[in-house]
Amino acid sequence: MTTESAPASDDLLRRLAPQVLGALVRRYGHFDAAEDAVQEALLAAARQWPEEGRPDNPRGWLIRVASRRLTDQLRSEDARRRREETAAALTPRDAFVEPPPGESRTPAEDDTLALLFLCCHAELSPEARIALTLRAVGGLTTAEIARAFLVPEATMGQRISRAKRRIKASGAPFGIPHDGRDQEPDQEPDQAPDQAPDQAPQRAERLADVLQVLYLIFNEGYTATSGRDLRRADLAAEAIRLTRAVHVLRPADGEVAGLLALMLLTDARRDARTAPDGSLVPLAEQDRTRWDRAAIGEGVALVSDALTHAPLGPYQLRAAIAAVHDEAASDEDTDWVEILALYEVLMRMVPGPVERLGHAVAVAMVHGPRQALALLAALDEDDRLAGNHRLEAVRAHLLEMAGDRAAARASYAKAAGLTLSVPERRYLQFRAARIGERGASG
Template sequence: MSVDAPVEGLLRELTPQVLGVLVRRHGQFDACEDAVQEALLAATVQWPKEGIPDNPWAWLLTVADRRLIDHWRSERARRNREARLAVQAPVDEHIAPAPDDERAADHDDALTLLFLCCHPALSAASQVALTLRAVGGLTTAQIAGAFLVPEATMAQRISRAKQRIKAAGGRFGRPAGPEQAERLQAVLHVLYLIFNEGYTASSGPELHRTDLTAEAIRLTRAVHRLLPDDGEVAGLLALMLLTDARRAARTGADGGLVPLAEQDRTRWDAAAIDEGTALVTDALTWGPPGPYQLQAAIAAVHAEAAAADDTDWPQILALYRLLAHVSPGPMVTLNQSVAAAMVHGPQAGLDLLDTLADDERMADHHRVWAVRGHLLDLAGDHDAAREAYRTAARRTTSLPERRYLETRAAREVRPADGPTGAQG
């Protein structure tokens, strides 16, 4: 069913607020989440026809609460709780009062829900799915469509995630001490994964999935409002804004991928760049930088260059070296090899890339071969470059990336060209 954009946006904003209150009242995250989804469905049917209620939050809360009670009654379960709740006077779903203290706790509830959805008992894929449904307000069908899996498969994944949280003793409450810091890192990683999947879809015919990038930015803004003094939260939001600012220039008129070096920078979103640059500049003054701040700083240096030839590659290389020290990983090494080539020549980049040869995580990754092709181009070994591009094309499941890489392999290559997936 098609839903008006204002209604859909409001529902997504209210979802974590309503679910947080419901879980705080009753516990049982899985049952409460199902009840909220039923309330959201009711809203998508009624609100476009009858208008948005004066108090949409209270409307959703009341409907979800009644759905939950109805479920308990039908199952003949939790008899003691049913007896207590049944004596409460029914409330008109269209005019539902709500205690002020519950509404005041909404913002804390949203972060607590994110912590719960990113429970360490869950896999990263399950954390992403549960976050998009419980906190993002997306339907199971929408999430399944975004990740190109059958709706039944996604429904099972979400159901198993909720059951695993229940079995692990997950409670609706903010972790304390070191556990809170660890769980926050999981939250940021999940939001990062959602954004990346939207910015460069891992499979399928489209390069972008703007619904996912927009949702990741929206949720990260919400976390930033809750934790305005956390440098890594600010860094992640800055990274998303600076990266997404290039979206309009990443594809040509035919929908084909345009690498960073060839993009029309007048099409970049200047407002997003200004906001992202201000965020990361401020965050870097708070203390030792974390990996998201450093990645945002790299994106900001790219954004500062009016043309590809103006890029401050020595500064980018220095930032990658620091990032490799703070948060080492194969993708960092991969991107650092491009920066090294731009500063010290292509052989320096190839030497760094060769350090990934024994890393099983990267053995079949198409971006390793795409970058190798680019560096071989720079070195003048065009035949080897074409073969690397062909290998990369065979290993990617993204149709836009595959078309781009096949084009690179088939044409006379130029040293000015850039690799796909490195800094697009």
């Protein structure tokens, strides 16, 4: 037994919770009941460990306690039927074997990643995937998730409950889709060679769903879509933590490495994004000495390795663009020609509105704002940008570059009226007012 402080135990319990939940769901199913049992085990640990000391194998202790709670609950609901199901689940061929302390686990045995794949099931809406991932894998409470997305706790609770019911009704299997990339050279593949091609598209789609959810969580954390704060640090940090977990288990996947690199390279600028009064500071005006050089170094190394050894993908390209920004000593030193070339490759892979907006800015920096404004005109009819302030904000920036102050001011004001983020609204209003002051003085 090990004696430790309560905060250390809290951190450990949060780390272990998704692993324990994954172990129970894999063994028994019953997502809801398993989660309740895990919560009871965590409460028991929080009470007992500070007094009795931490067990040598905390994860195994939690799994045993949660398993007892769950089996008691299942038996009480329907004694005879639940006993049969429990007995079947505990047969030797299905029994979970906890590895000795310090022994590494193989990707096939990792329940956290399997749980993440389950929470990101295609049957769920993007909103439900995010909420369920943060609850089951991230360990956030329903109240914390509700606060992050500015909805009542009851509403978020219903959303999570519906997601669990949807997964149960879908009959989705609990497990990690394998394609052989995360196996050791001397391991036999899970599928015969003639079966692998049929399964590969489904595996790739499921991993893509996981990465999309993690990317959405990070984006909401880095730049909140609404509210008084520019960012929600807990969401951004949780997205990075979960993506690190996926990367540990899928180290050869270039897109996993690319997404982790993108998050690190972007989050490295967080301290320079706001002034002391909380106002937004745009990238071009940030104090780069406040950027996190360790995170930048890690991100650059990740994306450089992925671009060298893995098939090219959108997250790698986005990370490469972020790396060009982060490695520039100043805004004037930014290699916009390289950024434009990267955007053009990205556009061929993912011609989405966000990518087209970024491409337009790069075009403006290389070929001038008028050419970029012509590109924005084609986005006016894109329904995906309807009501979004970013198109008008980019248009305002390009109009200001072109010297059309009146039109720029109008676009800044329009963008300010569309955003629900208080810091972004204030920044856009400031830009509009500054143009007005220049016009009056001129």
